[in-house]
Amino acid sequence: MENETRQEEIIRVAAKLFKEKGYSAVTMRDLATTMNMKAASLYNHINSKQEILEKIIMRIARKFSVGMTTVKSSNDSCIVKLKKIIALHVEVSSQNIYGMAALNHDWVHLEAQLGPYKKLRSDYENDFKEILKEGIAAGEISPIKPDVMMFSILTTLRSLYLWIPKKEVIHLEELTNNLSEILINGIIKEN
Amino acid sequence: MENETRQEEIIRVAAKLFKEKGYSAVTMRDLATTMNMKAASLYNHINSKQEILEKIIMRIARKFSVGMTTVKSSNDSCIVKLKKIIALHVEVSSQNIYGMAALNHDWVHLEAQLGPYKKLRSDYENDFKEILKEGIAAGEISPIKPDVMMFSILTTLRSLYLWIPKKEVIHLEELTNNLSEILINGIIKEN
């Protein structure tokens, strides 16, 4: 990963700082210091602080959209679709630990891209809910409020970035399996 | 609720602004404007911006600690204890929608109270995990990693503040029951 553009490096480092303190609390001088340069020099590579935030967030948001489209268009059962979505979150989150924090917390500070971001997110949530409703209609899933179900599952998946780095060894497949088990079957022991 | 101190009013309004934009992005002038006063006048009622954040966060954090202590010292089964914790989160979250955002996002900006806050939180998580482990030992709960279980349940509960206000009618008992069902039994239909 050493053919990384200087711009990409700035964005990567910015994402890390944004995770630690939030977009608003990170100054261009903070970012510059971490990059071992002066604040003004950053502008040889990026146009504005806002642009950094946009790139961090929209890049990841689009990955989720693409993933959801793939899952939606498959012929799997609803439960399998759900498992694939869980795997999608584990994958994207583990590869973008810092960026996920910005996506979850700092999207409110988007300006020009706020609308597009919200569109992607609400489309995603609608697709998610649709899968749950299909599952209920097909008798695969309990007929509880799909809203509450989606909220419960999706907030867990959206918070993965907080938690993945705490695991000593990140065994992604095992994590995906454990999460699927818990989110789908619950925690209660069946006899 | 009209015998509310002016200080309490400031804190309540601040919590709402903190939820919308985050602690760092809210200026004392923003807060003053919302309160229909000038920034300097705020200081007749509070000592600093930091103090506002402390009061918002620590107040709620202590409610959770007290609640957990009560649950812990009961003689209920682990499943019942879990249900009581779920009810605790629904109750505290619904009564402190704005404050919960600060607790979840802006605790990083605590200064003097950062240590005490982290202590309360890690104690809470340890107690939570202990309940799960007891449940596993007693055969009530599936022997999956208690870490993953706790993460899954707790992040859902911690995100309630994002979601409760979206419900048209907030029927708290029904929400508590639905959440218990989903978090404990999962979403799959049993035959």
Next chain:
DNA sequence: CTAATAGACTAACAAGTGTTAGTTTTATGT
């Protein structure tokens, strides 16, 4: 070797930051 370009630098800007000091207004209790 020279010219060109990328990318660092210094200096500065206009606006915004939390907060303080001192003053005036408003409400309260006798």
Next chain:
DNA sequence: ACATAAAACTAACACTTGTTAGTCTATTAG
């Protein structure tokens, strides 16, 4: 009606903010 206290105000402070302009330097291409 008047003294007192609570709570608003204006003005200002020292500092920080994102960003721009202009310059110097090191690497690269011909």
